[in-house]
Amino acid sequence: MDIIFTGFDQIFHLQNLLLMAGGLVIGIVIGAIPGLNVPLAVALALPFTYHMPPLAGLSMLIGIYKGGTHGGSISAILINVPGAPAAAATAIDGYALARQGKAGKALKLSIYASVFGEILSDIALILAAAQLAKIATTFGPAEFFALGLFALTIIGFVSGDSLIKGVIAGCMGLLLATVGMDPLESMPRMHFGFYELTGGLHFIAMIIGLFAISEALIQIENSLRTTASRTVIEISQKGDDNRVTWAEFKMVFPTMLRSAPLGIFIGAIPGIGSSIAAFLAYGMAKNMSKQPEMFGKGALEGVAAAESANNGVCGATFIPLLTLGIPGDVITAIMLGAFMVHGLIPGPTLFTEQGGFVSAFMIGMLITSCMHLFVALIGLRGFIQAIKLKRSLLFPLVIVLCITGTFVAGGGQFPIYVMLGMGILGYLMTKFGFPIPPLLIGFILSPMIEDGLRQALLISDGDLAIFYGRPIAMGFLVMTAALVIWITWKHLRTQR
Amino acid sequence: MKKFARHLALAALALAAPLAVTAASAADYPAKPVTFVVPWPAGGSTDITGRMTASYMSNHLGQAIAVVNRVGGVGTIATRSVLDAPKDGYTVLVTTVGNHVLQPAVRDVGFLPRDFIPIGQISARTMLVVSGKQQPYSDAKSLVAYAKANPGKATFASPSKVLPWRAVMKFAKAAGIKLKHIPAKGDAKSLPMVLGGHVGMASLGDVSAGVSHIKAGTMNAIGVFSAERHHALPDTPTMKELGFDMVLVPWTGLAVAKGTPPEIIKKLSEALKKTTEDKAFLKFAKNSGTSVNYLDGPAFGKIWDRDWNTYHGK
Numbered sequence: 001m002d003i004i005f006t007g008f009d010q011i012f013h014l015q016n017l018l019l020m021a022g023g024l025v026i027g028i029v030i031g032a033i034p035g036l037n038v039p040l041a042v043a044l045a046l047p048f049t050y051h052m053p054p055l056a057g058l059s060m061l062i063g064i065y066k067g068g069t070h071g072g073s074i075s076a077i078l079i080n081v082p083g084a085p086a087a088a089a090t091a092i093d094g095y096a097l098a099r100q101g102k103a104g105k106a107l108k109l110s111i112y113a114s115v116f117g118e119i120l121s122d123i124a125l126i127l128a129a130a131q132l133a134k135i136a137t138t139f140g141p142a143e144f145f146a147l148g149l150f151a152l153t154i155i156g157f158v159s160g161d162s163l164i165k166g167v168i169a170g171c172m173g174l175l176l177a178t179v180g181m182d183p184l185e186s187m188p189r190m191h192f193g194f195y196e197l198t199g200g201l202h203f204i205a206m207i208i209g210l211f212a213i214s215e216a217l218i219q220i221e222n223s224l225r226t227t228a229s230r231t232v233i234e235i236s237q238k239g240d241d242n243r244v245t246w247a248e249f250k251m252v253f254p255t256m257l258r259s260a261p262l263g264i265f266i267g268a269i270p271g272i273g274s275s276i277a278a279f280l281a282y283g284m285a286k287n288m289s290k291q292p293e294m295f296g297k298g299a300l301e302g303v304a305a306a307e308s309a310n311n312g313v314c315g316a317t318f319i320p321l322l323t324l325g326i327p328g329d330v331i332t333a334i335m336l337g338a339f340m341v342h343g344l345i346p347g348p349t350l351f352t353e354q355g356g357f358v359s360a361f362m363i364g365m366l367i368t369s370c371m372h373l374f375v376a377l378i379g380l381r382g383f384i385q386a387i388k389l390k391r392s393l394l395f396p397l398v399i400v401l402c403i404t405g406t407f408v409a410g411g412g413q414f415p416i417y418v419m420l421g422m423g424i425l426g427y428l429m430t431k432f433g434f435p436i437p438p439l440l441i442g443f444i445l446s447p448m449i450e451d452g453l454r455q456a457l458l459i460s461d462g463d464l465a466i467f468y469g470r471p472i473a474m475g476f477l478v479m480t481a482a483l484v485i486w487i488t489w490k491h492l493r494t495q496r
Numbered sequence: 497m498k499k500f501a502r503h504l505a506l507a508a509l510a511l512a513a514p515l516a517v518t519a520a521s522a523a524d525y526p527a528k529p530v531t532f533v534v535p536w537p538a539g540g541s542t543d544i545t546g547r548m549t550a551s552y553m554s555n556h557l558g559q560a561i562a563v564v565n566r567v568g569g570v571g572t573i574a575t576r577s578v579l580d581a582p583k584d585g586y587t588v589l590v591t592t593v594g595n596h597v598l599q600p601a602v603r604d605v606g607f608l609p610r611d612f613i614p615i616g617q618i619s620a621r622t623m624l625v626v627s628g629k630q631q632p633y634s635d636a637k638s639l640v641a642y643a644k645a646n647p648g649k650a651t652f653a654s655p656s657k658v659l660p661w662r663a664v665m666k667f668a669k670a671a672g673i674k675l676k677h678i679p680a681k682g683d684a685k686s687l688p689m690v691l692g693g694h695v696g697m698a699s700l701g702d703v704s705a706g707v708s709h710i711k712a713g714t715m716n717a718i719g720v721f722s723a724e725r726h727h728a729l730p731d732t733p734t735m736k737e738l739g740f741d742m743v744l745v746p747w748t749g750l751a752v753a754k755g756t757p758p759e760i761i762k763k764l765s766e767a768l769k770k771t772t773e774d775k776a777f778l779k780f781a782k783n784s785g786t787s788v789n790y791l792d793g794p795a796f797g798k799i800w801d802r803d804w805n806t807y808h809g810k
Contacts, residue, residue, distance in 0.1 A: 043538035043565070047547050050780070140694030141678075184679035186570050186656035187603065195576055195606055199568015270688060324691065325708055326684050330537075333684065337539030340704065341548075341784040347708020411533070411566040412577060451681070458678055459651060459694065 007359030011367065016059045019052075020368045023063020024375045030064070031071020032383060034081040034212040034398050035405030037204055038068030039330040046334055054342040055360055061338055062368050065331050069274060069311050070114035070376065077106045077303075078387045079219075079232050081212045081398065085203075086274035086310040088211065088440055089282040092158065093295065093302030098233045100298055104242030104384065109252065109300060110307045111376045112244065117260040117308035118369040121315030124264045125322075126362045132268040132316065133323040139269050141459065142466045145452030146476035147269075148445045151276050153480055155438040156487035157283035160296055163491045166438045169429065173442020174449075176201055183451050184458075196414035205406045205415035206422050206443070210436055212402050213423025216395040218430060223391050230390050244300075252304040255285045259305040263312020270320045270328035274310040275444055279437070281309030315365055322346050322358060522757040525585055526559035532588050532750075534565045535574035535595045541702050545619050545748045545786055546590035549768070552777040557767040563590075570658070571595025572605040579607055583753045585760035588615070591751045593803055594658045601807035602657050609800045610754070613761055616768045617749035617791035617799065619781070622726045623660055623699065625652070625667075625718040626706045630693040634716040636738045639697075643673035651676045652697035653686035660699035662807065663721050663744045670740045690715060701746060703728060704785050721745070728785070747789075749796050765793050 023045075030041040041064050049057025072084030077094035090110060097106040124132065139147070152170065159166020179190040180200025191197035219232065236242065259281035266277040285305035286295045295302050317328040325347035327333035339346050344354060351358055389397075406419045426436055460466035467473050532550045536542040543565060550561040566574035575595045581587035589612065597609050633639040633650070643650045654660040656679045668675045678695050680686040683705040686698035691709075697718065700706050707728045709715040717732040721744040725734055735742050750768055752761065771777055772790035781788045791799065 039538075046538065047551060047563075050548070050551070137688050137692035140689060140692050181569060183681060184656060186658070186679070188569065195569070196573060199573045202568075270684060320688070324687065325705060326687050327539075328684075333537060334539035337544050340541075341544060341780070343783045343785065345704060345708050345785070348712035348714050349708040352712070411564045411574075451685075455678055455680070458676070 003355045003359050004363075006356040007361075007363045010055060010356060010360035011059075011364045013056075015056050016364065017367070017371075019056055019060040020063045020364065021371055021375060023060040023065075024067040024368065024372055025063075025379070027064035027067025027069075028071035028074070028376060028379055031068035031083045031087075032074035033401055033405075034075050034079075034083055035208055035401035035403070036083075037405065037409060038064065038072075038084055039334065040204075040405075040409045041068060042331050042334050046338055049338050050341050054339070054344060055357070055364065057338055057342075058335070058361060059364050059368070061335055062365055063371075065335075066118055066311065066314050066368055066372055067375070069314055070110065070307065070372070073110040073114070073303075073307055074107060074383050077110065078103055078383065079215065079394070079398070081215050082207075085207050085440065085444075086278050086313075087306070088207075088275060088437055089158070089278040089306035089310075090303055091211075092282070092306075092437065093297075093299045096296065096298035097300075097303070100241075101234055101236030101238075102241045102298070103233060103235055103387065104380075105240075105244055105248075105300075106303055107380055107383070108242075108377075109244050109248075109303050111373065111380070112249070113252075113256055113259075113304040113307035114311040115369060115373045115376070116256050117263055117310070117312035118314055118372065119366065120260040120308075121264050121267065121312045122362070122366045122369055123315075124261075125315045125318055125365065129319045129323050132264070132319045135265070135268050136270055136320045136324060136326065138472065140470075141452045141455035142470055142473040143452075143476070144271070144448055145456055146467065146473040146480070147272070148449035148452055150476040150480045150483075151280060151445055152441065152449075153483040153487065154279045154283040154441055156483070156491075157286050157295075158279065158435060158437040158441070160433075160435045162433060163487070165434045169434045169436065170438035170442040173439040173444075174446045175442075176206075176439075177443045177446030178450070183447055184454050194414075196412070201422075201443075202406075202410045202415040202418055203443075204409045205419040207440070208402045208406055209419035209422025210426040210439065212398055213419060214426025214430060214436070216398050216402075217423060217427040219391055219395045230392070231388060232391055232394060233387060235384060235387070248300055252300050255288075255301045255304045256308040258284065258288070259309040260312040263309035264316040266309075267313035267316025267328065268319045270317075270326050271448065273329050273444070274313040275440070277313045278306040278310040279441055281305040315369075318365070322350060322361075323348065325350075522585075522759045525760045525763055526557055528586065529560040529562055530554075530557065530586050530588060532561055532563045532590050533574050533578055534563060534590045535567070535571035536565070536592070537567050538565050541621065541704065541786070542590060542592050542748055544784055548777070548780055548784065548786070549590070549618055549750075549771060552774050552780075553767050553771040556770040556774070557763070569605075570599050570655075572599050572607075575599075576606050578751075579611055579753050581753070583755040585752060585756050585764060587752070588764065589751045590748065592748050593746050596751070597800055597803040598657065598659060598662065598807055601804060601809075609804055610797075612751040613754055613756060614793045614796035614800065615750035615752060615761065615764050616772075616793055617747050617789060617796040618768070618772065619748050619786050620722075620789040621702045621746045621748070621787065622720050622722040623663055623701060623744060623746060624703045624706050624720050624726075624729070624732070625664060625697055625699050626690060626709065626715045627697040627718055628690045628693050628695075628715060629713075631696045631716075633696075636719050636733070639718060640671050640673055643668075643671075643675060647674040648676050650697070651678050651695040652699055653678045653680040653689050653695045654699040655679065655682060658701070659744060659746050660701050663742070664697075664699045666742055666744070667735060667740055670742065747799060749791070761793070 072087030076091035188198040
């Protein structure tokens with residue numbers, strides 16, 4: 001108990017609180033601007049923290065991380081461009097709501113869901129870090145392979161009208177992810193003689209191209225064809241369209257209550273990430289909804305599920321980092337550096353040697369989450385003003401930001417070509433009715449599935465018992481098979 | 497017409513601006529900010545060393561130093577990009593043994609170590625092998641005994657074709673045992689596999705990833721590959737003490753592309769030397785667990801040649 005009080009004592013300094021709020025503002029803005037991304041913001045902020053007291057620097061980085069994970073949903077809702085990959089699932093229903101004039105409602109719901117997910121995640125970190133850390137180590141190669149396959153079934157829920165087109169897009173994602181280095185042998189493959197491609201398709205460039213550039217191209221085309229609206233969306237003047245009513249909140253609350261723990265579970269396992277958590281929660285919400293046909297057409301549950309799950313990951317990623325010294329994603333890997341420069345080595349001894357620091361850090365996470373609610377609600381007005389910009393100004397601006405952002409994040413010109421190529425691919429896919437989210441899902445899961453399968457078979461000398469002999473792996477494989485059969489059956493039935 | 501003239505003037509100015517920069521000669525170097533290219537991800541140990549050096553070296557160089565991370569291709573993309581940049585000393589590579597020597601030694605990456613000019617070595621690290629609690633071995637002796645009785649049963653995780661992988665393979669050869677390598681993308685991937693008992697051991701690029709687990713007793717230390725014991729792990733023996741005559745040390749230093757004017761190299765070398773003697777830098781390095789081990793350009797180049805001879809064609 002003493003340790004918790006010392007924690008409060010250490011974290012409650014004006015400097016720390018200001019840095020948290022500042023971090024949140026930076027995170028939300030960077031997250032919301034297409035082209036700029038959160039890992040880059042954290043990496044750029046890192047050197048500043050070298051010369052600050054450890055808690056002060058980390059407070060700022062946490063603010064950026066949390067704000068950024070939610071900030072991505074703002075542009076996803078307003079202009080259909082997810083500012084971060086984790087917001088891709090939010091865009092599906094968020095943008096549909098915005099087109100009905102309900103941008104204010106969708107944005108507020110996304111704030112409530114994000115903050116709810118975060119707070120639950122922080123509490124899980126504080127109360128159950130040691131127990132949840134066990135999940136992280138139970139997952140071996142066989143489990144990662146099985147979970148990866150299972151997660152692929154989300155494609156069945158985000159494919160829109162045509163399942164077969166969704167599957168094709170998913171396969172394209174799986175294939176594109178094989179460009180670069182063979183993950184096991186460290187030998188280049190599929191690079192067609194371009195040495196820049198031996199590093200694989202730059203993830204950030206790819207996301208920006210697929211979502212932002214393709215959307216900009218579509219909007220430019222629309223504005224050439226029609227004279228209808230000069231802004232991207234109209235904001236309804238009716239009060240209820242700009243807020244979440246109590247009845248609506250009660251309706252989506254069960255979804256949030258299911259999605260946040262899913263996010264926490266995914267966050268506790270290193271190497272999966274918030275995008276997959278958001279899509280899994282989205283699929284689960286659609287599956288359990290009374291009105292699954294509303295998904296893709298502006299379902300509030302869709303936004304609530306995706307946002308509470310992706311922010312639910314935020315606190316939980318610190319479970320493997322603090323207890324085992326293992327970073328679960330790009331951002332926590334950068335934050336590991338912020339710990340190390342101050343001689344704080346995350347791992348089992350951190351809790352025994354630096355108990356006061358750890359509790360201060362955890363309480364700091366919780367304070368940041370509470371602050372997030374207010375910072376985000378205040379900032380909302382600014383973003384709603386920005387959307388009043390004319391389409392002809394907004395999208396050229398987006399393209400400029402995308403090119404600059406990709407250049408900075410990728411450290412060269414080549415990623416810009418990747419981004420433009422992906423932009424054209426995304427544009428063509430949309431034109432021919434191929435959904436983009438399955439491609440993203442395939443691309444993210446491909447390395448997890450490939451590594452898991454190959455490592456597992458190396459360990460077992462090619463014996464398949466490593467999959468069916470282990471309960472978790474087997475469980476996921478059985479669920480995968482059942483879901484595939486169910487989705488196909490349902491699809492065939494509706495087609496008739 | 498007036499508008500046209502104004503546009504023309506602007507265009508001419510825009511075109512002339514880059515010319516003005518290229519006109520800057522070696523004499524007034526550094527006339528603009530210098531870029532450090534780090535071939536490994538932000539937050540990693542090389543990145544910390546690079547950023548730390550940049551932050552203190554800018555005082556001694558009298559110019560701002562920007563750090564960019566270009567990750568991919570086991571560090572070779574960044575390395576090669578430095579050769580493609582103008583050879584004017586404004587692009588400096590923060591280089592390590594993996595991207596600089598080991599990769600060109602095992603495959604065609606489009607460059608050789610000596611395509612660069614060494615500025616100096618900044619630090620050297622200590623590689624560590626750890627094993628899981630569930631394993632039937634807990635130190636080098638019991639490992640060798642177990643592996644002799646069960647050839648290929650003991651597994652270790654590490655990325656492929658990097659120094660930690662090379663080190664364990666060399667150890668196994670010297671001990672006359674067979675170990676199975678399970679490739680994993682980095683320490684963050686191999687540690688959970690060891691903790692969960694999915695693989696037996698992990699070969700870590702730096703002690704920092706394993707210290708906490710060894711102190712807490714959640715993992716066992718097999719040995720370190722440095723010449724002397726590491727101060728954070730005083731009870732962990734070196735391979736040399738265990739009877740295997742091998743010292744493998746991953747290093748980090750600065751290099752520029754061949755063809756960079758000698759005056760510029762001299763300025764960079766002097767600034768780096770002063771940085772590694774800077775008390776504030778040394779204090780900061782100690783806090784972050786970085787072992788500063790400065791070598792001047794020629795000595796650093798000899799390390800490249802030594803490692804090239806060790807790894808090439810083997």
